[in-house]
Amino acid sequence: MTTTLTAPALSATDRCDRCSAQAYVRVVLPGGADLLFCGHHWSRHETVLRPQAVQVVDETHRLMPTTSTD
Secondary structure, three states, rough: OOOOOOOOOOOOEEOOOOOEEEEEEEEEEOOOOOEOOHHHHHHHHHHHHHHHHOOEEHHHHHHHHHOOOO
């Protein structure tokens, strides 16, 4: 049996490990540990963490305001 490591989707209850704001990024590190970040803290730490990550679930696109065509 093969086990695949996949990070679950982020929900409104997931909180940034730095400031407790809603998390929009999950970083899975070697060994399976994960870190959660809000958009602000992800932008501050992305350059260091991305090369070390096994997986990055980046949902910061959800922070963009939606435009209506009414």
